Amino acid sequence: MKAIRIHDFGGPEQLRLEEIDCPVPGPGEVLVHNRAAGVNPIDWKTCSGGGASSFIESMPFCPGWEFAGTVESLGEGVDQFRPGDEVLGFTNFPHAAGCYAEYLVAPADQICLRPAALDPVSAAGLGLAGLTAWQALFEAGEFKSGQSVLVLAAAGGVGHLAAQLAKCKGAYVIGTASGTNKAFLQSLGCDDIIDYTRQHVENLIHDADLIIDGVGGEAAIKALDCLNPHGRMVTLPSVTAAEVIAAGEAKGVKVCGIRARPDAAQLHELAMLASSGKVMLTLADSLPLEQAAEAHRLSAQGHTRGKLVLTIR
Ligand SMILES: NC(=O)c1ccc[n+]([C@@H]2O[C@H](COP(=O)([O-])OP(=O)(O)OC[C@H]3O[C@@H](n4cnc5c(N)ncnc54)[C@H](OP(=O)(O)O)[C@@H]3O)[C@@H](O)[C@H]2O)c1
Structure with missing residues (x-):
């Protein structure tokens, strides 16, 4: 073969x-x-x-x-x-x-x-991006319907699925991407779209319940200011996770990293959502x-x- x-x-x-x-x-x-x-x-x-x-x-x-x-x-x-x-x-x-x-x-x-x-x-x-989004939102992120979720890199593999999953489970979704992805983020159902090349998300959002961070590093550390006092961030890029977690500790907000893991039951649920068009x-x-x-x-x-x-x- x-x-x-x-x-x-x-x-x-x-x-x-x-x-x-x-x-x-x-x-x-x-x-x-x-x-x-x-x-x-x-x-x-x-x-x-x-x-x-x-x-x-x-x-x-x-x-x-x-x-x-x-x-x-x-x-x-x-x-x-x-x-x-x-x-x-x-x-x-x-x-x-x-x-x-x-x-x-x-x-x-x-x-x-x-x-x-x-x-x-x-x-x-x-599989990989979908289960990352799923586990970041519903396990590490302890997402609850009605929450405000900020997705950093909402146009990416994980982000575009996280934005749709959060939306279809009842979130107010804010997504970041460059201006060229504005219409794409709208199509995902994002309620608020921030062009990171022109705007600073940390100056605009201050009450997010949950951040799904697909960018990491400095951008993630700055975005900690977007969380409300009880909010939390799930940071995905493992290479910068330790520094983002340390910055969260210094600011007194919860930050955790994850490693996505195979889960056939969750994958089946995702596949059903995808086949019904609820998550594309x-x-x-x-x-x-x-x-x-x-x-x-x-x-x-x-x-x-x-x-x-x-x-x-
Ligand atoms: N911990 C885990 O288990 C796990 C699992 C999966 C992925 N990850 C990590 O999570 C990260 C995201 O993964 P992915 O598959 O979604 O990556 P990806 O598909 O390569 O992400 C690409 C997207 O990132 C956006 N982007 C780039 N810089 C940005 C910025 N400063 N602000 C906002 N958006 C920005 C781009 O949008 P524009 O073109 O508009 O810039 C593009 O759409 C990667 O570092 C990956 O390794 C970790």
């Missing part, structure tokens, strides 16, 4: 298209004939030696943690799926999952059936698997609108 792999950490030039053996499902796993794989910032960060690289036990490494495909065969003890089932998943994170490939093995308890109304390319982009995954672009390096270059520019997805013939 074809797979994209790196043999050394480095830039997109390290990604090679290779012909390798098809994996074999172990107990509790399924073999999936992959149709599409989502691309996330963690993919290129890990390939370059940051991100989740400390969890990558051996080289070569095949990137990618989310996918949509068809169940090909079952490992021992799997009885909840059958060959031919259409599935999606976010699996094994932060250990290698090998989704940039024609076939992959996935733990059966980390995948769910793909509703027919949800196309496989969109489904492939839903926006595709920034879909590129063939062979162009994974270009997808990493695009993602690293930091201006993806929605999700990038690799398609597999």
